[in-house]
Amino acid sequence: xxxxxxxxxxxxxxxxxxxxxxxxxxxxxxxxxxxxxxxxxxxxxxxxxxxxxxxxxxxxxxxxxxxxxxxxxxxxxxxxxxxxxxxxxxxxxxxxxxxxxxxxxxxxxxxxxxxxxxxxxxxxxxxxxxxxxxxxxxxxxxxxxxxxxxxxxxxxxxxxxxxxxxxxxxxxxxxxxxxxxxxxxxxxxxxxxxxxxxxxxxxxxxxxxxxxxxxxxxxxxxxxxxxxxxxxxxxxxxxxxx
Numbered sequence: 001x002x003x004x005x006x007x008x009x010x011x012x013x014x015x016x017x018x019x020x021x022x023x024x025x026x027x028x029x030x031x032x033x034x035x036x037x038x039x040x041x042x043x044x045x046x047x048x049x050x051x052x053x054x055x056x057x058x059x060x061x062x063x064x065x066x067x068x069x070x071x072x073x074x075x076x077x078x079x080x081x082x083x084x085x086x087x088x089x090x091x092x093x094x095x096x097x098x099x100x101x102x103x104x105x106x107x108x109x110x111x112x113x114x115x116x117x118x119x120x121x122x123x124x125x126x127x128x129x130x131x132x133x134x135x136x137x138x139x140x141x142x143x144x145x146x147x148x149x150x151x152x153x154x155x156x157x158x159x160x161x162x163x164x165x166x167x168x169x170x171x172x173x174x175x176x177x178x179x180x181x182x183x184x185x186x187x188x189x190x191x192x193x194x195x196x197x198x199x200x201x202x203x204x205x206x207x208x209x210x211x212x213x214x215x216x217x218x219x220x221x222x223x224x225x226x227x228x229x230x231x232x233x234x235x236x237x238x239x240x241x242x
Contacts, residue, residue, distance in 0.1 A: 005038065007047055074094060138168065157194070
């Protein structure tokens with residue numbers, strides 16, 4: 001069994017950005033974060049609780065449970081078809097589709113068989129910051145500017161700046177996410193409300209605009225039954241609740 005990655009400051013910042021202001025943090029979000037950060041759901045839940053987040057108990061999460069026989073069958077299917085199917089495709093093939101992709105993903109995570117799952121195709125990110133703006137952004141971060149100052153200089157929202165910082169952190173162009181001058185608790189404001197017609201925007205563009213990961217945006221869209229240009233959260237929600 002491989003050793004789980006340690007919780008560095010960078011990984012902790014990524015987890016914080018991923019969950020945003022969600023409270024309590026759902027098991028669906030925990031599962032998404034585990035995939036995004038390449039660790040176990042148990043590690044994610046434990047870390048979030050140590051950071052002071054309220055996390056939904058696994059026993060309280062809705063969804064169809066697996067029998068021992070189904071779990072064994074799923075494990076065999078995944079390993080026998082290693083690298084052949086994405087989570088969504090496995091869900092479609094397994095048990096006539098009675099389990100949602102989220103349930104399949106969570107179970108495969110718990111069995112530590114994620115290396116056998118085919119990665120879902122990635123949609124190329126829409127560049128919302130020009131090369132010149134990125135240079136200014138990186139310089140301001142390196143100079144110790146607060147998020148609010150960068151947002152004002154760039155003419156962007158706080159969430160947009162946080163999302164761009166997360167992207168630059170992952171690419172290694174900055175060493176840490178800039179701090180906010182004014183800290184605040186979980187925001188009651190809907191981060192999607194100011195984006196207009198979501199159906200004309202890609203998941204990656206939405207993610208950068210509100211400061212979350214693409215997987216985090218997909219979770220939000222599915223939970224609310226909303227549709228983006230390249231992701232149908234409404235049909236996902238309907239299928240999951242069927």
